[in-house]
Amino acid sequence: MASIEDQKILIVDDDVTALTLYETILRAAGYKNIIICNDGAEVELRLRDNDASLVLLDINLPGLSGIEVLEQITGTKTNLPVVMITGDEDLQTVINCMKKGAYDYITKPPAKTRLVTAVRKALEWRELNSELWAMGRRVLDRATLENPEAFSKLVTSSDSMLAVFQYVEAVAGTNRPVLIMGESGTGKELLARAIHESSGRQGAMVTVNAAGLDDALFSDTLFGHKKGAFTDAHTDRLGLVERAAGGTLFLDEIGDLAPASQVKLLRLLQEREYYQLGSDVARSTDARVIAATCVNLGKRIEDGRFRRDLFFRLMAHQVTLPPLRDRREDLMPLTKVLLLEAARELGRRIPRIPKELNSLLNLYDFPGNVRELHSLVFDALSRTSGNVLSLATFRKLVHGKNIPDGSEIDLGYDGLVELIGHFPTMKEFTDIVITAALEKAAGNQSLASRMLGVSQSTLSRRIARNDASFGGELPGDGKGD
Known part of the structure; x- marks a missing residue:
């Protein structure tokens, strides 16, 4: 998945004030690539010239109506989500839009959180659809890997291992977390590196071993600190999340993460934000998180040692490496x-x-x-x-x-x-x-x-x-x- 700054959002509305409001809200949320259009008749041309990720479409447009534009989009671009903007909450109008393929709708004037949430969820839906398509294609062509060099350090002729390679290659380009499970010594870090190399990300892969890190050390290591945050903090220090910008943050031995650190990691995954020690200013990140563990997280959840909500966030994509005795x-x-x-x-x-x-x-x-x-x-x-x-x-x-x-x-x-x-x-x-x-x-x-x-x-x-x-x-x- 492209980073939040690269997501192209086309906003279609004939109201200049509304266009300015939407653009301001979305730019503040981190969406920088925004295309403005005030005429429904121009939408088809704008989409032809720009690889848009999402369309925000006003339902009441002069000339070509929003409903007609919606039909044009959904007829030719099945994986392009459209969020309708309506001046009223007439139920029949909303139902009609959803039947014609709209992903969601918002009412004017939209609350900031409602607009940002609708955009984020629509983009997540688009990403999931792309993943499912890629995996479906891989099932039809199991014999090949598009980037076999990325997996060259994982020596195998095992069908179970090749199936893992095909799956992770299909989801490597997304922004969702990957959870790698398997016994110690099965090659989890090598697989994480193969995912990173297959992702096309330009940033570095940064590795953190969570085992033995208390909460203070975890926060300082990942998020960094501001000068004066604690006794020995003589200068500002950037954390490893910053070093992983545009790349991959690999968290090894995630099952041993301290409870307080689990809360901070959950926020990082949910909001894509974090705080440096000694700072109350949120910093955003586009680093992709890959986590690995050799312990049974299900049992740790039952024992109260691992957060269930964090597990659900991490398992967006999950793979288990087979032990050597099974291959x-x-x-x-x-x-x-x-x-x-x-x-x-x-x-x-x-x-x-x-x-x-x-x-x-x-x-x-x-x-x-x-x-x-x-x-x-x-x-x-x-x-x-x-x-x-x-x-x-x-x-x-x-x-x-x-x-x-x-x-x-x-x-x-x-x-x-x-x-x-x-x-x-x-x-x-x-x-x-x-x-x-x-x-x-x-x-x-x-x-x-x-x-x-x-x-x-x-x-x-x-x-x-x-x-x-x-x-x-x-x-x-x-x-x-």
């Missing part, structure tokens, strides 16, 4: 990307990934999600001394005890069930057996094939098939004795 198809791709990152950071050569790693990753639920996998990959590379990635870190994690690289795996029934956590599938069993045989044979495929009771060509084909599937290599070099 296991991303485990190996993520591991490879993280290994490249670790190698660059540690100044190391990229080692070969043993085939066993895929099985080990699939045996673990990753309560810390991608953040935990990131740490594990870095630790594994740090422990690697040769050209094959050490699996000691992953084995200890899965088996709960130290199992050095090269150790044999218990292939008895009890050992398999303990290793896998369930009765093994045929593929899991085959993968483990082949890996164990190759490790026992020190990578000699000829010896491993004799141990398994299959020909070397059969074993080679199986290894090649697994390499293509997992992108890694079994610990064999393909050679015989």
Whole structure:
């Protein structure tokens, strides 16, 4: 959604005094882009030359009447809200306008709050319609993202993750808040940045971690202060809301926000206004708010620790990032990307990934999600001394005890069930057996094939098939004795 200053409002009235009043009220409310028209016959031309967001239309116009102009607008511009201005409250006239497509009506002379509220709600309706249209288009074309580069740091081939990307891309350009939920380590801040980059906003994305901020620190951090507001306030200081002007304010760990701070955030979302500490002058903002949490806000509302009205404001758009255990198809791709990152950071050569790693990753639920996998990959590379990635870190994690690289795996029934956590599938069993045989044979495929009771060509084909599937290599070099 365009900022409040960019919203174009066309006011149509033949009364010059009324036009001046409407314009003055709306400019004071922050609407700067106002187009004036005093002839109904000129409206069509004005709309053709200007991409108006809203029309304020007097019902009693000379020549072409307001009703006729309304019919022209609604016949060609279905997503352009029209607020009718009438000199009386004749119910039949109002009903007739609404039937012909008017969004709302106000009576002359309008109260300041009534005019501003009618304009704000009409613009919100227009934005919502645009969002629904965009989402509908995305449903029809699920296979593409308009700006895939914005999501490049979120490595995935998961349908559930791609559905999240498509949804947030569809609503990225609006001004409404976005609430991102998900377990710790699932990538909520990366998604917030992807939303910001997809929004087309020219301002910066500013991040605030709400956890541990008391109300005074929250207010000073977000809203800033005036000189003398408190003992150490020697100069004026702008807050992070100001730094996020024209951009995005990302509030992480929103579930831990103090009750008093929740009230101030609610006002910021409702009124788009805030007060610096030590000032009684309201400042306006056009920053888009994105909030994230890893806690159950529903339970916090029940416990009285989170405001229900704030939750409803934040959830204008909401998404939940799935945990890593629910998108296991991303485990190996993520591991490879993280290994490249670790190698660059540690100044190391990229080692070969043993085939066993895929099985080990699939045996673990990753309560810390991608953040935990990131740490594990870095630790594994740090422990690697040769050209094959050490699996000691992953084995200890899965088996709960130290199992050095090269150790044999218990292939008895009890050992398999303990290793896998369930009765093994045929593929899991085959993968483990082949890996164990190759490790026992020190990578000699000829010896491993004799141990398994299959020909070397059969074993080679199986290894090649697994390499293509997992992108890694079994610990064999393909050679015989």
